[in-house]
Amino acid sequence: MNTNTELNPVSVRLYGAFRQFGQESTLDVSLPLDARVADLRVGLAQHYAGNDSALALLQASAFATDQAVLDEHEALPQDQPISILPPVCGG
């Protein structure tokens, strides 16, 4: 985790099977301003603590802006909506 102590609320949009773990379509996680994508994953793991199927899904999921899927080690974009994308199955 990051050592910067200033926290920032990050709103994550939920899709697919993540919809079954609650009524909300977004989830707020507090993260340091300079958090990376990996930090968001840790924050969500804390949120879903105790829910094994949510944790397994989280592990198989990716994060994305509206433009592209994010790399685990990228800095989390501050000014764009972030979505969590479980494994996909269009068609």
Added chain:
Amino acid sequence: MNTNTELNPVSVRLYGAFRQFGQESTLDVSLPLDARVADLRVGLAQHYAGNDSALALLQASAFATDQAVLDEHEALPQDQPISILPPVCGG
């Protein structure tokens, strides 16, 4: 050629490029009763003698009943319409 001297008129239906060599949609060839498919090819070659493009097309063509393409060495079916099929190009 066959040695049987009893001749039988065989009507051959013309398709594709064979239509350009005349106005008729069928061509009659006299052949022995026990003629094979190869004999029909020879008869048509006599008909088209001197027309090099027709002779080249004839060499590349097959003969068929309404059911199937005929083998060169088969006996010519007596009771079914015969067609000459130049190289095909559907689609």
Added chain:
Amino acid sequence: MTTLHVQVSDAPLDPTAALEHCSAPGHGAAALFIGRVRDLNQGRQVRAVSYDLHAVLCRNVFKEICAEARGQWGESLHLWLTHRHGRLAVGEASVIAAASSPHRDESFKACRYLVEEMKHRAPIWKQEHYIDGDSDWVKGHALCSHG
């Protein structure tokens, strides 16, 4: 209901009918191909194409091709193969092939098989009409008996 439809016709071909035919509650996939008259062939500008075909033998060959596709990709396939004859303007559909199946791989492969085999085996000929007023019968694939 028959799940196989083969036809030759001088009327415009109907892709919607092909897609309705190629459907079933258990079929998650349908693939369709349309061949259309092109405005250019081997460097010559084409105005129209006249298709000539041997209707009875054509339908028999179409059925044979469809039976082979079912043998290879499943007897439950719904198949559609229609070819037009007469004079067609640029852009008009000359052939429609379609297939439906539980999963997509079979539909794609069967649809393509119908098209390829039709082109090589069906007794169909085309005469191109060029914008310079000339016309020409297109060279094709020599047929051989399967016997």
Added chain:
Amino acid sequence: MTTLHVQVSDAPLDPTAALEHCSAPGHGAAALFIGRVRDLNQGRQVRAVSYDLHAVLCRNVFKEICAEARGQWGESLHLWLTHRHGRLAVGEASVIAAASSPHRDESFKACRYLVEEMKHRAPIWKQEHYIDGDSDWVKGHALCSHG
């Protein structure tokens, strides 16, 4: 006229529009794929499927896939890729992919490419509703960044 059409929609998909889009005087071939809701999946009887998708990212991924197809099979390709969302009954179309090109090989390959890549990369999820009243989110392909 734009020769690329990508869309996500909760309205029924229209194969006729796809085939009209995928045509041009120089295009002799068009290939189209329809994915439909099947009544059976992995042994369970399905009544309907609800599709969830990330609309903006979906369109971006569709455009990316189409650009790749053009890079591979020709910039002149006309391409169509639409996916439906919301609840669909058995038999309804969930996706339509189509391509047209001068010759058939490019159309077939590009159409298939759109379908395969869409399935692996587009942010789309489905929840199956079974006739026994149960519902389940279908397992899918994990996404990775291309970076």
